[in-house]
Amino acid sequence: MTGSSGMYGGDNQLAEGISLTTSAPTSPPKRTTTPATTLPPIDPVPPNSGTQEQTGQQSTTTTLETPIDPVNNPDSTSNRQTTGVTSCGDTSGQTTINFINPDYPSHTSQQGDCILTLEVQTGVCQVRVDFVDTELSQPVNGVCNDQRLIVGGDIWPMGVKSFCGNNSGQHFYIEMKESQASRRVYFVVRSSSTVPFKFGLWITQIKCDGSSRYQAPSGCFQYYPSSYGAISSFNYGGLYYVDQHYRICIKSAESACDVVFIADGPFMIEKFGNFKTFPFTRAGVTSSYCVRDFLLIPCARQDFSSVTHDRYCGGQLSYKHGDKESRGLVASITGSIISLEFHSENTLGKYIPEHHKPGFKIRYTQTSSSCKV
Structure with a gap:
């Protein structure tokens, strides 16, 4: 591929779909030799200080990063x-x-x-x-x-x-x-x-x-090596993107048996089957309602319950379809990696912004309280 040096100069051999559009300015930007932004x-x-959050029958202590x-x-x-x-x-x-x-x-x-x-x-x-x-x-x-x-x-x-x-x-x-x-x-x-x-x-x-x-393990688009933390969709607080399909990985703690997930703020992922009795603001579970857009948490359940679900959507994060509020989910740890997925399809029919905002933000905490000796 050939072209000019780009907006501010650059390599001419670019990946497919990346093109050069304008000429370089007369004076390139001046920069220092030390990082300009704060550290990520x-x-x-x-976990020796922070705020407590209720997760059904459990409470966890989380802190800022x-x-x-x-x-x-x-x-x-x-x-x-x-x-x-x-x-x-x-x-x-x-x-x-x-x-x-x-x-x-x-x-x-x-x-x-x-x-x-x-x-x-x-x-x-x-x-x-x-x-x-x-x-x-x-x-x-x-x-x-x-x-x-x-x-x-x-x-x-x-x-x-x-x-x-x-x-x-x-x-x-x-x-x-x-x-x-x-x-x-x-x-x-x-x-x-x-x-x-x-x-x-x-x-x-x-x-x-x-x-x-x-x-990160192969195939992980995001990776969290800590035993607790926060995970959110890209552009959380605004519209989440269409056509996303990626895997989120958490490293399992050797002493943990379960991981608890709880919504950490407003939650909204498009849900199908919205009626007056079950509007889009209610929780959605299973592939019957979380059809095109969903957060996948394999075998998540209410604490001490044997009934599990994988797909979660709607206006609350809960194991109970139609729930008016978010509730903590628990999933068993079955390997060295805890794997979640987020999927969103391209628009089908009329796009309703209120059904795609703000996305999800959840906190996870790995626990050993249910481990069998």
């Missing part, structure tokens, strides 16, 4: 502080980099493609991306149109095609293909609007030699 919140604080270096040294931030800042038109092969808009921490209003080329190191099988300070235009009917982050290159297909809206605190993994001797990942922030936007991303290359705590 990775690990939860030890604190930023630390997720890959090279989980006990310090020193490695993060010495990494370089990159922006439009840059190419980097560093282990950890900070990718920002040209005017960061202010907003940028220029249209076009802002392209970062990541040269992948030998032995790296995945790249972790952390959203730290990102404000792009909101999706329209679940589709990122005016401004979006697109990822391409020598990678396996991802479960989310593009990202927009507000995703600070979120992360995702990119799985690399092994077929090419020289591999690259292209990060493209595309804006077709003059609406001001900004972004700050941490991008970390992870070698799959077992040395990193944050090496």
Whole structure:
């Protein structure tokens, strides 16, 4: 593929569907040699303080998360502080980099493609991306149109095609293909609007030699190695995207037998079968009601119940279809990884925004209280 050097310069050999749109400005943005954004919140604080939440017959203590270096040294931030800042038109092969808009921490209003080329190191099988300070235009009917982050290159297909809206605190993994001797990942922030936007991303290359705590199992789009934490849909609080199909993985704690899930804020995923007696604001369970969009929590149940369900949707998170309020779910831990999935299809018929907002935010806590000795 041939073309100009992009919005702010960049590599001309891009992945399919990523094009160059405008010429480079006369003066490239000035940047310092230290990271411009704060560190991504990775690990939860030890559970010695926080707020209690009721989970049916159990209560758990959860706390806010604190930023630390997720890959090279989980006990310090020193490695993060010495990494370089990159922006439009840059190419980097560093282990950890900070990718920002040209005017960061202010907003940028220029249209076009802002392209970062990541040269992948030998032995790296995945790249972790952390959203730290990102404000792009909101999706329209679940589709990122005016401004979006697109990822391409020598990678396996991802479960989310593009990202927009507000995703600070979120992360995702990119799985690399092994077929090419020289591999690259292209990060493209595309804006077709003059609406001001900004972004700050941490991008970390992870070698799959077992040395990193944050090496995700193959096939996991998100990975949570802690025994408790929070998980939310992308752009939580706004419309969730259509056409998403991805897997969320939690590392099982060796001492735990169950994991408890509880809604941590408003919950809404499109539900079928909405009637006056069971409106869209009520909880939905099973494939009869959670038909196209759903959060999959395998074999989740009410505590001490033998009745389980996999699919959850509607306006509450509950094991009881038609429930007016959210209730805690419990699932047995049956292996080294606890696996959830989120699915949303393309629009079928009339799109109703109220049925697709705000998505989901849940807290999970692994427990040993029911373990048999």
